[in-house]
Amino acid sequence: GTRGCHGREMIMPPPLSPPPPPSFSMPKLLVAGDVRGHVSQLYARVEAVHKSVGPFDALLCVGDFFPAKTAGSASAIPKEVLQYMDGHKKAPLPTFFLGSAGLGSFC
Numbered sequence: 001g002t003r004g005c006h007g008r009e010m011i012m013p014p015p016l017s018p019p020p021p022p023s024f025s026m027p028k029l030l031v032a033g034d035v036r037g038h039v040s041q042l043y044a045r046v047e048a049v050h051k052s053v054g055p056f057d058a059l060l061c062v063g064d065f066f067p068a069k070t071a072g073s074a075s076a077i078p079k080e081v082l083q084y085m086d087g088h089k090k091a092p093l094p095t096f097f098l099g100s101a102g103l104g105s106f107c
Contacts, residue, residue, distance in 0.1 A: 040083075
C-alpha cells in the first residue's frame with residue numbers, strides 16, 4: 001500500500017470510472033417541400049417512407065403548406081386541411097411547417 005506522512009498505511013479509494021455517455025440521440029426528421037394543401041397525399045407518402053426507412057420523430061414541411069390564394073378563390077382553408085385540424089383525420093407524425101403560409105396568410 002501507500003504510506004502516509006506519519007508512516008501509517010493509507011487506504012486509497014478505487015479510481016472513479018468516467019460516467020456513461022448520454023443516451024440522447026438526435027431526432028430523426030423527415031422533410032417535405034411545398035404541400036399546397038395536398039395534406040392527405042403528403043401523409044400517404046409519409047406513412048410509406050416512415051415504414052420503409054423510419055422511424056422518424058417528426059415531419060418538417062418547408063415552403064407553401066396551404067394552397068396559393070388567387071384572385072376569386074375562396075378564403076377558407078380547404079376541407080382536406082380542416083379534417084386534420086379538427087381531428088377527423090390524424091397525422092402519422094408530429095408535423096411542423098415553415099415558409100409561406102399561402103392561403104393561411106390572410107389570418
